[in-house]
Amino acid sequence: MDSQTELGQVVGRWEHFPHGADLGVRGFGATPAxxxxxxxxxxxxxxxxxxxxxxxxxxxxxxxxxSLDLLLMDWLNALVYEMAARRMIFAAFEVSLTGxxxxxxxxxEKVSRERHAPAVEVKGATFTELTVREERPGLWxxxxxxxx
Amino acid sequence: MDSSRFEKLSDNAWRIxxxxxxxxxxxxxxxxxxLGEMDEKVFAQVTNVAMLPGIVQAxxxxxxxxWGYGFPxxxxxxxxxxAGGVVSAGGVGFDVSCGVRTHxxxxxxxxxxxxxxxxxxxxxxxxxxxxxAEGEIALGEEDMAAMLTGGARWAVEQGFGRAEDLxxxxxxxxxxxxxxxxxxxxxxxxxxxxMGTLGSGNHYxxxxxxxxxxxxxxxxxxxxxxxxxxxxxxCGSRGLGHQIGTEFLREMAVAAPAFGVDLPDxxxxxxxxxxxxxxxxxxxxxxxxxxxxxxxxxxxxxxxRVFAGFFKQEELPLMFDVSHNxxxxxxxxxxxxxxxxxxxxxGATRAFGPRAAGLPAAxxxxxxxxxxxxxxxxxxxxxxxxxxxxxRAFSSACHGAGRRMxxxxxxxxxxxxxxxxxxxxxxxxxxxxSMRGVAEEAPGAYxxxxxxxxxxxxxxxxxxxxxxATLICIKG
Numbered sequence: 001m002d003s004q005t006e007l008g009q010v011v012g013r014w015e016h017f018p019h020g021a022d023l024g025v026r027g028f029g030a031t032p033a034x035x036x037x038x039x040x041x042x043x044x045x046x047x048x049x050x051x052x053x054x055x056x057x058x059x060x061x062x063x064x065x066x067s068l069d070l071l072l073m074d075w076l077n078a079l080v081y082e083m084a085a086r087r088m089i090f091a092a093f094e095v096s097l098t099g100x101x102x103x104x105x106x107x108x109e110k111v112s113r114e115r116h117a118p119a120v121e122v123k124g125a126t127f128t129e130l131t132v133r134e135e136r137p138g139l140w141x142x143x144x145x146x147x148x
Numbered sequence: 149m150d151s152s153r154f155e156k157l158s159d160n161a162w163r164i165x166x167x168x169x170x171x172x173x174x175x176x177x178x179x180x181x182x183l184g185e186m187d188e189k190v191f192a193q194v195t196n197v198a199m200l201p202g203i204v205q206a207x208x209x210x211x212x213x214x215w216g217y218g219f220p221x222x223x224x225x226x227x228x229x230x231a232g233g234v235v236s237a238g239g240v241g242f243d244v245s246c247g248v249r250t251h252x253x254x255x256x257x258x259x260x261x262x263x264x265x266x267x268x269x270x271x272x273x274x275x276x277x278x279x280x281a282e283g284e285i286a287l288g289e290e291d292m293a294a295m296l297t298g299g300a301r302w303a304v305e306q307g308f309g310r311a312e313d314l315x316x317x318x319x320x321x322x323x324x325x326x327x328x329x330x331x332x333x334x335x336x337x338x339x340x341x342x343m344g345t346l347g348s349g350n351h352y353x354x355x356x357x358x359x360x361x362x363x364x365x366x367x368x369x370x371x372x373x374x375x376x377x378x379x380x381x382x383c384g385s386r387g388l389g390h391q392i393g394t395e396f397l398r399e400m401a402v403a404a405p406a407f408g409v410d411l412p413d414x415x416x417x418x419x420x421x422x423x424x425x426x427x428x429x430x431x432x433x434x435x436x437x438x439x440x441x442x443x444x445x446x447x448x449x450x451x452x453r454v455f456a457g458f459f460k461q462e463e464l465p466l467m468f469d470v471s472h473n474x475x476x477x478x479x480x481x482x483x484x485x486x487x488x489x490x491x492x493x494x495g496a497t498r499a500f501g502p503r504a505a506g507l508p509a510a511x512x513x514x515x516x517x518x519x520x521x522x523x524x525x526x527x528x529x530x531x532x533x534x535x536x537x538x539x540r541a542f543s544s545a546c547h548g549a550g551r552r553m554x555x556x557x558x559x560x561x562x563x564x565x566x567x568x569x570x571x572x573x574x575x576x577x578x579x580x581x582s583m584r585g586v587a588e589e590a591p592g593a594y595x596x597x598x599x600x601x602x603x604x605x606x607x608x609x610x611x612x613x614x615x616x617a618t619l620i621c622i623k624g
Contacts, residue, residue: 016556017556018554018555018556018557019215019554020187020189020214020215020551020554021214021215021216021221021550021551021554021555022555023554023555023556047279070398070402073398074398077394077398080390080394081334081338081391084338084387084390084391085334085337085338085387087280087282087341089279089280110280111279111280112280113278113279113280113281113581117581117582117583117584118278118279118280118348118581118582118585119348119582119584119585119588120279120348120349120555120582120585120588121278121279121347121348121349121624123242123243123390123393123394124242124390124391124393124394124397125394126217126242126397126415127217127218127397127401127413127414127415127417128217128415130414147217147241147242147243147390147393148349148555
């Protein structure tokens with residue numbers, strides 16, 4: 001689902017980009033926090049169709065890192081960990097970034113082979129193509145390659 | 149890559165003279181054709197690895213080399229701790245000790261085909277596969293520590309395997325020097341319910357026919373008979389290994405400047421072997437190796453149980469179990485002197501030659517089995533380590549065909565249903581919880597495994613023994 005600025009421009013969105021053996025996840029947003037939300041959606045969309053995931057349960061996540069790109073990596077790896085440890089799949093997220101601290105929430109449900117048909121299991125977020133940057137004023141990009 | 153950029157050592161070996169910060173040359177084992185197919189990143193990565201402190205002899209790439217994380221997949225590099233050598237989490241990867249094992253049967257192709265659907269259904273029902281699948285056993289704290297230290301030996305002691313399996317596994321089923329305390333609580337929690345699970349992606353359990361024998365003497369010693377079937381399992385250290393890879397990659401990347409290591413690529417995250425961080429990583433990585441060995445032993449036990457329901461007399465003895473994402477401490481001869489080295493094999497398989505220390509007596513005269521997985525359609529190969537391999541790349545060989553197409557591109561080229569149906573027409577049964585996953589693993593997404601294996605033999609890395617054709621594939 002895309003989000004729009006007041007001017008009606010579609011800014012928040014996610015996409016995948018190719019990598020030889022694995023997969024790139026990329027989020028765009030008007031702010032770094034929104035880009036982080038979209039990158040999380042891209043991560044989970046690599047596993048299953050987000051439209052099939054019910055947001056029954058919320059998990060809180062907090063991380064701190066000395067740079068935005070490390071914070072993105074930590075955020076995505078936290079989601080990978082929570083999904084693995086709780087046997088869940090997420091589809092919606094909230095993120096706020098203050099200084100070097102991320103406070104986030106992930107919404108989802110227990111993974112169901114029948115309803116979600118998960119395609120891959122993400123092992124972790126990598127340093128490959130890891131970038132968080134402002135493409136132009138009001139458009140942030142957050143991305144990295146994930147090992148699947 | 150254009151071969152004119154390299155110094156040609158032979159038809160299957162190419163050298164990059166050290167330039168810039170490289171401490172040793174880089175050597176790529178590939179035919180000119182395979183070299184031409186390799187992505188540009190292989191050049192950058194194999195030369196980056198050559199810059200790491202304490203690297204010995206050369207930075208190597210195998211015939212199936214492709215873009216990895218820091219190291220190319222198919223990368224081999226050895227380091228001397230006494231020369232300030234490093235251990236690299238990037239050089240081992242996220243799926244620590246991912247590997248392959250093959251169990252033997254006396255069953256023919258026709259015996260398997262007579263029950264193909266039912267056997268496939270039973271294996272699919274009994275082997276936990278895909279995201280979210282849980283294993284039969286949940287490990288409490290004590291069992292977790294015992295598993296991380298005991299590896300496949302622990303699994304056998306718990307009743308998930310046989311004592312005679314152990315000398316058919318590298319390091320006799322248990323990596324020494326594992327430190328369960330170096331493994332985080334998160335990694336342990338991630339693994340608690342995952343023992344004996346296959347995972348997903350390119351992991352699989354296959355029933356295969358020994359379709360062709362290339363070396364009758366070695367095949368006989370390995371227990372392979374043309375027309376008989378084998379059961380092959382490909383998976384690794386599951387969530388525990390992934391979490392260890394994630395955590396140490398980050399910690400090493402951040403710590404590198406303090407060690408005076410100038411990383412050409414953050415993904416090459418490493419630490420001096422003799423540092424506290426290096427030692428802690430080695431302890432955790434060895435624990436993850438044990439987790440993978442235990443995991444494959446348990447899945448082997450499940451496969452035996454399923455087969456017993458169809459063929460009561462079949463014992464499914466273990467032929468061999470190899471790992472291909474590890475850093476192992478080995479002794480190698482360098483300029484006439486024996487040196488202890490930390491050998492990283494990232495997407496590469498150990499290929500000890502005849503009479504190498506550590507091989508079981510029955511296999512020692514012939515070299516270590518090297519199990520090379522292809523795609524569902526192309527089949528797999530069994531090779532044997534050679535004496536020549538020691539001098540090539542510390543007794544290492546390739547591990548598979550390697551992808552030639554991204555997952556994204558594969559799902560655009562094929563549908564999972566299409567792949568399953570086409571393989572079914574060829575007599576191959578594929579079972580998977582995800583059609584998208586099947587599309588990503590389509591045979592056409594992989595390089596030609598035959599070309600990779602032929603090159604490995606021509607380069608002296610390992611010797612072809614048998615070709616295996618897929619009959620049933622359970623994939624995650």
